[in-house]
Amino acid sequence: MSLPEYEVAVVGGGPAGLTAALYTTRLGHDTVVINRGGGRAAMMLDTHNVIGVTEDVSGNEFLQTAIDQIEGYGADYHRDLVETIDRTDDGRFQLTAGNRVIVAERVVLATGFSDARPDPPLPRTGRGLHYCLHCDAYMFVDESVYVMGHNESAAHVAMIMLNFTDEVDLLTRGEDPTWSEETNRQLRSHPVDIIESDITGSETGTDGWLEAFTFEDETRREYKGGFPMYGSEYNNELAESLGCELNDDGTVVVDEDGQTTVEGVYALGDLTAGHNQIPVAMGEGAQTGLALHYELRTYPKSIDEIEAEGGIGSEDVPAISDRLREQAREHRGMESTAADD
Secondary structure, eight states: OOOOEEEEEEEOOSHHHHHHHHHHHHTTOOEEEEEOSOOTGGGOSSOOSOTTSOTTOOHHHHHHHHHHHHHHHTOEEEEOOOOEEEEOTTSOEEEEETTEEEEEEEEEEOOOEEEOOOOTTSOSSOTTBOOOHHHHGGGGTTSOEEEEOSSHHHHHHHHHGGGTOSOEEEEOTTOOOOSOHHHHHHHHTSSOEEEOSOEEEEEEOTTSOEEEEEETTSOEEEOSEEEEOOOEEEOOHHHHHTTOOBOTTSOBOOOTTOBOSSTTEEEOGGGBSSOOOHHHHHHHHHHHHHHHHHHHOOOSOOHHHHHHHTOOOGGGOOOSOHHHHHHHHHHHHHHHHHHHO
């Protein structure tokens, strides 16, 4: 029994992976997306900093629209967990996801990372726990905000939040600071309150949003929300199994096109170094999608190829697969119908 074959297999269904799939599919390459579900974008209650997308759009709504788009152009989308990726004898890749096994010429890893969560008694997620400074700092203009953590990142984010409000608390939760002496001098020269006592509980309003924390020293402090800063856990197991080089922080080493150090394997989005922003991820997806097209497209052929193959006949074109060709005609028909309406 032959396995389903694709030119491109995208592992991960966030903004980066879905954008790459959109480009490769529209550019005529049979593409499959395999997504385990969840992810940072799916957790968003509303969408910020994406031009043309209103803030009342949730992460799940944003992603579902993207899934509908790529399927409308002919990409396959499966909700499953890719467990293994192995190189085949002919240089392609075999992906196993549950009972599903497929073969692809190129693999795009868009598996992202998970934010390390605060310890109890706080919940892992909730309204008032924010993990994207650049997305959500605007929400705290003239509001009381906390930054939670004891490392360099926590100290610097606390100082950064002074650009938006004069009420910034840094909650070390009873842990000794691990930031440098230089950072300590810098931090204590800024009007940031450092709260060393650990949190004993949280209070939320009827709408579910955070209102206050209570502390072991029996104090109570009100907050609009804030930023737990405990680092990132990169989902790099597949990249590592394929032999891709990793940076010290666990991100995957890539070039400007998303090419890893392993031929035929690409990585993008939050799995790679850089700003963890939806527009950035989408830009990386577009760049990788275009790079894959340049690699995979059939035409133009070189003179040497033409002479070796005996020329190009009318029966050899177009190079796009019959399945995507039919889907393009169907999609064009839907666009015509919409225009008539």
